[in-house]
Amino acid sequence: MPAQLSDLGSTVAKQEVAYATLRDAILGGVLGVGLTMPSTRALALRWRLSRGTMETVYDRLCSEGYLCRRRGAGTFVSATIPDSYLMARPMEPQREATVEDARSERTQSNSYKQAERDVRVGTPFVARLPDPDLFPLKDWSRHVAKTIAANSAQIRGKADPAGLPSLRMQIADYLRKFRNIDCGPDDVFMTSGIRHAIDLICRAFVTKGDKVCVEDPCYPFAYEIFALSGAAVAHVPVHLAVHLDGIQTSILRRHGDAKLVYVTPAHQSPLGMTMAVSHRLELLEWAESNDAIIIEDDYDSEFSYSGAPLPALMSVDRSGRTIYCGSFNKTLSLDMRVGFVVAKGDVRRTLSDIWRLVGRSTGLAEQIALESYLRTGAFARHLRVARHAYVQRRDCLLRILESRARGLYLVSGHEAGLHFLLWLRNGQSEAEFCARAASEGIALQPLSAFCCQTVFPPTVVVGYAALAMHQIEEAGAKLAAILAENSQCAALPRDGGRRCDV
Known part of the structure; x- marks a missing residue:
């Protein structure tokens, strides 16, 4: 030094x-x-x-x-x-997948998709929804009208398949300032969102039969896209602890033949914890040692309520094996189908070849308006307003549960994002609890709908961001009453399937 x-x-x-x-x-x-x-x-x-x-x-x-x-x-x-991770580890025999496994995974995935189809803004407590009323539509409309008029010649011209260069420059600048990612506009590719990004990454790097590792639990649509690509999907459990944690790298090391791993390190989807620095470094070392690619889905990193989020995983990757994915549909609007991918070196060159063929899917008019929105600071102002609103709603709901159902549940994953986990301690199963909540007009997703092999104690996902305060107060009281219906508090199990400590 x-x-x-x-x-x-x-x-x-x-x-x-x-x-x-x-x-x-x-x-x-x-x-x-x-x-x-x-x-x-x-x-x-x-x-x-x-x-x-x-x-x-x-x-x-x-x-x-x-x-x-x-x-x-x-x-x-x-x-x-950790230098010790450079040593070869013996591969443990993997149990062959059965028809029952496939049927179980398909049922769980269908459960998640059904919940997404049933999503309605304003229905408590649907998760993964931003509040559309916070999106300043009039301000956005002015940006659209002004910038499209000023760039009419560009719109009629030949578009860059990677996306609008000036928008990619603004995104690169944003990522340098707020996610510590050292990147330039040539490293950024525009997409229509996370699913589009995963699909194109699969086209570039995955061939039929290649092994792909995913977190368990995980974002179910990511798993389905990998499966559709013909990949052999391996489910790697996630540590669950009060403190920072993440994917179990000790188990990941058994998959030295994996081509790719998909992770959500900023705010694990759906558990909500942040991947610890030590696990990030172990993950990067694993990727470099095994010539593998990491997809970093920077899910919910913009909504951290207990302080600044950890820098992105890509910011400490010196081997260039991380592909960073982000989108604006949670920060601005669900209908804002604009996302982006960041890649470097040989990975970037491989992705560029795919993008020239199939990457164009985001309207240029939207990109031009978004560039203005970022450049003028309107996006940063909107994030400040949204963070303030969401933390107030979260705190209101937690106060109601604490005052009316204290000791009948545990909460985790509430330090960031648009939802938290409610761990049941009243002896009810997830299915019973969700059914009882549905009878009161409350939509809850069971944690098991996100799991493939890992088994957790009964838990539900509670979203609060898209609700007005009076809705939270009314529905929160109902939720607390349901928790209190069976006051015989059962001890929270610590084991189920793979061990998961709360």
């Missing part, structure tokens, strides 16, 4: 330089796991910074999992690239 901050250059803010220096030293192994860090006072003196600046840097590194603080003991490095 440098002796003085002046050694690092003067073009970047001092706080950012100090943060990047320590983070890179940890990732590079210069600061090894368990190492005791200098005090903020000592390091501030050494680098000629204020102690407050170093406290902010340490707090950020702690929140991202690179450092940990122990009262009375000091600050320690808590994440490193």
Whole structure:
């Protein structure tokens, strides 16, 4: 590490330089796991910074999992690239899939799709829905009219198959600032959303019979797209803990022959936890060792309520094996069918060949309007308004449940996103609870609808973002009453199928 901050250059803010220096030293192994860090006072003196600046840097590194603080003991490095994972691991025999397995998975997937078909904005407590009333339609209409008029010649011209260059530049700038991804407009490809992105990635990298790993539980449509591509899908369970966690890399290492893995590290879909830094590094090491591709679905990263989200997985990938996917249908409107993919190096070149053939699917007029929306700061303002509204709705619902059904449930995954998980402690099954809720006009999705092989204790997914406050108050009281109907509180099981600790 440098002796003085002046050694690092003067073009970047001092706080950012100090943060990047320590983070890179940890990732590079210069600061090894368990190492005791200098005090903020000592390091501030050494680098000629204020102690407050170093406290902010340490707090950020702690929140991202690179450092940990122990009262009375000091600050320690808590994440490193594990060299032991480079060693070959014996493959465990995998049970052959049966007809019953396929039938079970198809039933679960159909359950999820039926729930999505039944989605109605304003129905409590349907998950994965933003509030359409928060989308400033008049403001958006002005952007559409103004920008299309100013770019009429461009609309009539030949479109770039990768997408509008100026929009890709705005997205790259946004990702650099808010997701720490070092990318340029040539690394960005426009899509109509996450499903479109996964489909095109499959066309580029997956051939029939290739193994693809997915989280379990997972976004069911991702699994179905991989299956349609002819891939052999392997389900890798997800750690479930109170603290940051994610895909079980110890099990993933059994799949050294996998071509690709799909993950949601920012806000696991649907469990809601954030993938720990140590697991991110293990995942990247696995991909590099096995010549595999990582699809990073940055699900719900814009809606973090307990502080800034961890930087994207792609931001710490030095091998260029991560493909980053994002969309605007949760941040702006469900009908805003605009998404994007970010890829680098050889991966980008392979995707580019596919995009030239089949990648064009997003209207140029929408792209032009969205470019203006990003460039003028309107998108950032909308996100601030939406985050404030959603956290108020979440807190209102949690207060109602706490006051009327305390001790009859557990909550997790509520620190971010548009939903949380409600773990039942009243002895009811998911099916019984969902049926009882439906009789009161409440739509709940069972967690089992997202699972393929992993079995969890009875749990339901509770969405709150698309509801007005009076709807939350009325439906929240009904939900609490249903929880309280069977007050014989059963102990929450800790095992079922694969072990899942709450």
